[in-house]
Amino acid sequence: MTRAARAGSRTAARLTARYLDVAGDRAPVLEDADPRLAGNVRLALEERLLTRPAFLEAAEVEELEVDLNGIVDLLLSLPDRLFDGDLPAFAAAVGLNPAQARLALRAPVPEPARIGRADLYRDGTGFRLLEFNLSSALGGLQTPELNRLLLSDGRLARFVRDEGLCFPDTVLALAEAITDATGAVGHPAPHRVALMDCAGGYRATEPEIRVLAGLLAPHGVEAVPCHTGQVREAGGRILVDGRPVDLVYRFFTLGELTADAASATAAGALLDSFARCGVPVLSPLRTSMHGNKRALAMLWEERCRRTFTPREQELVRRLLPWTRELRPGTVTTREGTGVDLLDHCRRNRRRLVLKPAHGLGGAGTVLGRSATDEEWAALLRTALERPHVVQELVTPQPEPFPAADGSGAGGWVLNWGAFLIGRRYAGSFLRGLPTARADVVSYAARAHAGCVFQALPGPEAQR
Structure with a gap:
């Protein structure tokens, strides 16, 4: 953590x-809140809100x-x-x-998109990166609606004003990325x-997707909530319920x-x-390869670290906990010692911490401190049967x-989901x-949702 960031953390x-x-x-107190805001927050973020x-x-x-941009640069x-391209x-x-590789790498292979959410804890040294979801299939994009809802409380609104605080509009950043992508392939505005x-998952995600569609509209993006089963091709255009679309923003996953x-x-x-009709997919399926936990673990492999500049070495050591794919063999620890990985x-x-390489929402994640020696040994044996990574435990403050x-204040632990859209930090x-x-x-563990106010002046900040 730099001197400036340490000072910022104290502030x-x-x-x-x-x-x-x-x-x-x-x-x-949100009794006088705009019902539209309250409804958007309830649909998108449920009703478990941090206080x-x-x-x-x-x-x-x-x-x-x-x-975050430095880590994405490394992942891309x-x-x-490591593979000569x-x-x-x-x-x-x-x-x-x-089958997944054929879909992700269909010619022409698109450039990976810089849309994602980094999941971080904050310990005594600063932020530590747990995972990086490089994908458009993200939850929490509507979080600025919670910022706006909280400003219905007069006491908080005065505090934000007096301290000169603001928040990035994640949806605006997303709208600009969509506009840039459609403009790049020659589709005129609007x-x-x-x-x-996917058709099978749409019933569960439709309410949240409809909220996002409504939030994109004021930014000049007409968004059509839909599933893959509604797509038709006619006259050289992609149609959804009879309406031509210029771009697909995907919530479906490669899996x-x-x-x-x-x-x-x-x-x-x-x-x-999509390819015949010149309709790009944002983010392209290829991007998911780079946001994979096994890709993140490669940043700690010796063959990769030998290619790093001193600045890249420092970034990985400071931000990314020691992370390795779980498999038999010798690895180097954070301290530079060669060890047998399974014995270590x-x-x-x-x-x-033990994590499934392709798990979502913390499913299957086990902290070693929560298991006995016997349970942990059994978990390691079982984990060898399908891809897992093992990661250094981060103890958040x-x-x-x-x-x-x-009735008083208590200690809570926060998982910060920091959005990166383009090269811009777009809120948490x-x-x-x-x-x-x-x-x-x-x-999945019934966490409560929350938002961030920050000292970030600029035209992209929404007071």
Whole structure:
């Protein structure tokens, strides 16, 4: 953590302390909130809300943006660094099966898109990166609606005004990325984009997708919520319910498209149709290869680290916990010592986390400190049967949050979901749990949602 960011972190802590002095043990009062805002938040973020926002100083925001772009640069460079540009070899190394690789690398192979959400904890040294979801299939994009909803509380609104705070509009950043992508392929404004999920998952995601469509409209993007089964090709255009679309913003994943042979065949035909009609997919399926946990683990492999500049070495050591793919063999620890990986994992249970390489939402993640030696050894044996990574445990610093009933403040652990759209930090989606049950902080674990106010002047900030 740089000197400026350390100063920013201390200032952010002072912002929190000053806010708690102003608000006391009271959560924001939202009785006079705009019903539209409240409805959008309820549909997109459910009703489990943190009892205050979090805060960031300008130095922290600036360093976070630089760091996230640095990690994405490294992830996107892995095929060239380690595989002489051989994309199929890289796809196989990160665990794509042949059907998935064929879809992700269909000619012409698109450039990876810089749209994603980094999941981070903040410990005593600064932010630490747990995962990087390089994909458009993201939750929490509507978080600025929560910022706006919280500003319905007069006490918080005055605090934000007095401290000169603001928040990035994630949806505006997304609208600009969509507009840039459609303009790049020659489609004139106004732009119509299909917000598209798989047919099988659309019932669950439709409410959230419809909220996002409504939020994109004021930014000049006509968004059509839909699923893959609604697509038709006619007259050289892609139609959804009879309306031509210029771009597909995908919520479907590579795994869903290749769930079985019939699905993979249908997905190939769908992508062929998009290509014939000149309709790009944002983000392209190839991007998911670079956001894979096994790709992240490659950044700690000795063959990769030998290619790093000193600045890249420092970035990985500071931001990314020691992470390795779980497999037999010798590896180098953070301290530079060669060890047998499985033996190292067995002996250092309390300092490690075991994760499925392709898991979502924290599913299957186990903290070694929560298992006995015997349970941990059994988990390691089982994990060898399908791809897993093992990662150094990050112990986040709890933050004080008022109790919802006004009975005082307690410690909560935050998972910061920091959005990167283009090369811009575009806000954070928080998930939080009380310290006592914060082994894995995720929505699946019934985490509460939250947002961030920050000292970030500029035209992109929405007061």
